[in-house]
Amino acid sequence: QVQLVESGGGLVQAGGSLRLACAASGRTFSNSAMGWFRQASRKEREFVAAINWSGESTYYAGSVKGRFTISRENAKNTVYLQMSSLKPEDTAVYYCAARSGAGYSTSGSNYDYWGQGTQVTVSS
Numbered sequence: 001q002v003q004l005v006e007s008g009g010g011l012v013q014a015g016g017s018l019r020l021a022c023a024a025s026g027r028t029f030s031n032s033a034m035g036w037f038r039q040a041s042r043k044e045r046e047f048v049a050a051i052n053w054s055g056e057s058t059y060y061a062g063s064v065k066g067r068f069t070i071s072r073e074n075a076k077n078t079v080y081l082q083m084s085s086l087k088p089e090d091t092a093v094y095y096c097a098a099r100s101g102a103g104y105s106t107s108g109s110n111y112d113y114w115g116q117g118t119q120v121t122v123s124s
Contacts (some may be wrong), residue, residue: 009118022096051106
């Protein structure tokens with residue numbers, strides 16, 4: 001069982017930066033691949049970034065590649081999403097998710113645990 005709590009969301013101007021954190025509890029965090037997803041108002045949830053259990057392998061959606069960085073600190077049971085050069089279209093509720101497997105996935109259906117989400121609003 002893994003419980004996830006996101007933090008770090010807020011209001012930022014276009015071009016600014018935010019760092020989201022996802023704190024996990026549970027014994028299996030270090031064996032779990034992690035992902036970040038987002039859902040904008042009246043839109044489907046979409047994949048943002050993912051990282052494997054060790055942090056050595058990452059993958060990004062094309063819309064955020066080069067602007068966002070996912071990382072993790074297994075000793076702190078925390079995964080991060082550093083977001084830079086933010087755009088108004090990045091506005092959404094951001095969710096972190098954990099899956100029981102060590103390898104990441106871009107599909108939300110492959111994740112077993114989800115946080116409650118944190119709102120990110122980018123003003124133009």
